[in-house]
Amino acid sequence: MDRYSVQKVIGEGSFGRALLVLCETSKEKYVVKEIQLPKNQSKVDKSRSEAVLLSRMKHPNIVAFREAFEADDLLWIVMEYCSGGDLLQRIQRQKTAQFCVDEIMKWFAQMCSAAQHIHDKRVLHRDLKSKNIFLTDNGTIKLGDFGSACILNSSKAYAHTYVGTPYYVAPEIWENKPYNNKSDVWSLGCVLYELCTLRHPFQAPSWKSLILKVCRGAYPPLPKHLPYELQYLMKQMFKTNPKDRPSLHTILTSHRVSRLLREHL
Ligand code: ADP
Numbered sequence: 001m002d003r004y005s006v007q008k009v010i011g012e013g014s015f016g017r018a019l020l021v022l023c024e025t026s027k028e029k030y031v032v033k034e035i036q037l038p039k040n041q042s043k044v045d046k047s048r049s050e051a052v053l054l055s056r057m058k059h060p061n062i063v064a065f066r067e068a069f070e071a072d073d074l075l076w077i078v079m080e081y082c083s084g085g086d087l088l089q090r091i092q093r094q095k096t097a098q099f100c101v102d103e104i105m106k107w108f109a110q111m112c113s114a115a116q117h118i119h120d121k122r123v124l125h126r127d128l129k130s131k132n133i134f135l136t137d138n139g140t141i142k143l144g145d146f147g148s149a150c151i152l153n154s155s156k157a158y159a160h161t162y163v164g165t166p167y168y169v170a171p172e173i174w175e176n177k178p179y180n181n182k183s184d185v186w187s188l189g190c191v192l193y194e195l196c197t198l199r200h201p202f203q204a205p206s207w208k209s210l211i212l213k214v215c216r217g218a219y220p221p222l223p224k225h226l227p228y229e230l231q232y233l234m235k236q237m238f239k240t241n242p243k244d245r246p247s248l249h250t251i252l253t254s255h256r257v258s259r260l261l262r263e264h265l
Pocket residue numbers: 010011012013014015018031033063079080081082083085086131132134144145146147
């Protein structure tokens with residue numbers, strides 16, 4: 001740990017802290033996710049899996065893993081620093097001015113490409129949301145926070161263990177069905193909607209009414225000025241039956257979306 005000096009705390013969560021550090025030899029900045037290792041051995045493996053799964057990813061739109069090590073009861077995951085902050089902060093900074101379609105499509109294509117890489121490695125992210133999507137100083141998307149990720153096939157029903165924000169959770173999860181690749185697609189649909197409107201697609205005063213809206217797939221329509229292809233894509237990503245929802249491969253290769261991307265990138 002003495003190879004890195006801590007500059008400041010940039011995030012705090014139930015796991016521990018995210019620290020901005022300086023590497024003493026290279027003088028480069030990195031982020032360290034400092035995780036308090038639990039006393040229970042089976043939970044320790046769960047904490048370690050975040051480092052293991054992140055280290056398997058190599059993609060221009062996924063936070064680059066540098067190294068991980070343990071000392072005392074702490075696990076340190078050293079990774080690339082994304083100085084542009086997270087996408088939620090970026091959306092909140094926007095206040096009322098909408099993003100232009102070019103920007104929305106550029107970010108969306110980058111997130112889909114990152115998520116497709118994860119799925120190709122037979123991993124599910126399971127916590128895709130604007131707060132877990134980071135930006136570099138030049139505005140490139142970097143998907144992060146593999147703290148909930150798991151290997152495909154080992155996924156059990158998930159609702160009982162879910163502790164995060166409920167806005168991005170797919171209907172099948174509330175129905176206590178297994179988490180699958182299409183559940184990540186649903187969550188990305190929520191982020192796409194947020195980029196288009198600066199609001200969550202599913203919002204309600206109570207958990208119960210929120211879950212009802214999600215399970216009906218009932219969201220306020222996108223603003224009329226957005227291209228028809230985008231409205232269509234939104235509808236596909238919010239199909240309540242995961243089988244009817246497109247995979248990331250389908251999204252990235254569909255004629256409608258490729259046309260959108262061609263016109264706006
Ligand atoms: P948690 O499990 O608490 O959600 P995250 O990995 O999402 O942990 O990190 C918490 C916060 O710290 C993020 O929302 C983000 O604001 C910041 N953060 C984490 N990793 C990075 C990074 N590589 N670059 C910049 N900010 C980061």
